[in-house]
Structure formats: C-alpha cells, structure tokens
Amino acid sequence: xxxxxxxxxxxxxxxxxxxxxxxxxxxxxxxxxxxxxxxxxxxxxxxxxxxxxxxxxxxxxxxxxxxxxxxxxxxxxxxxxxxxxxxx
Numbered sequence: 001x002x003x004x005x006x007x008x009x010x011x012x013x014x015x016x017x018x019x020x021x022x023x024x025x026x027x028x029x030x031x032x033x034x035x036x037x038x039x040x041x042x043x044x045x046x047x048x049x050x051x052x053x054x055x056x057x058x059x060x061x062x063x064x065x066x067x068x069x070x071x072x073x074x075x076x077x078x079x080x081x082x083x084x085x086x087x088x
Contacts, residue, residue: 014035016033016034016035017033017034017035017036017037017041018031018032018033018034019031019032019034019041019042019045020032021049021059023053030049030052032045032048039066039068039069039072042069043069043072043073046059046073046076046079047076050076050078050079053078055078056078056079056080057078057079057080058079058080058082059073059079059080059081059082060082060083060084061081061082061083061084062083062084063083063084063086065083
C-alpha cells in the first residue's frame with residue numbers, strides 16, 4: 001500500500017502509524033505508535049491491549065485486513081472480530 005505524504009511547509013523526518021482502542025465503558029483510550037504498518041505490529045498491539053480486559057472485546061475492522069492478520073486474531077479467545085460492510 002502506497003502512502004501519500006502531505007507536506008505542510010516542513011521537512012518530513014519519518015511517518016508513524018498509530019493504533020488505538022477506545023473503551024467506552026471506562027472512558028479510557030489505549031494507543032501506541034509504530035514505525036511501520038504491518039500485521040505483526042497490529043497483532044502485537046492487540047495482544048498488549050487485551051491484557052487490560054476480562055470480558056470479550058469486539059474489534060471493528062474494515063475489510064482491508066490481511067488473511068494472516070485475520071487468522072492470528074481468530075486464535076485469541078476473548079475477542080470478536082466485526083467487519084464493516086464494503087463501501088461504508
């Protein structure tokens with residue numbers, strides 16, 4: 001996936017990827033920055049965050065998730081993957 005860089009009259013040193021989860025029951029946000037966007041970093045983030053929850057977690061995703069990521073996330077017991085409909 002090619003990323004578009006928008007220059008705002010400043011030099012771009014590097015691009016960071018932000019993954020975040022919002023817990024609306026406790027009004028808490030969990031987020032982390034990664035130097036690149038890939039399946040391993042996304043799965044690492046999810047595994048790190050789910051340690052804070054006892055109940056089942058619903059993760060809402062778009063349909064641009066890789067097969068590898070989908071299979072790895074299905075192995076985690078206390079999460080439920082919910083996919084947005086196409087063209088939403």
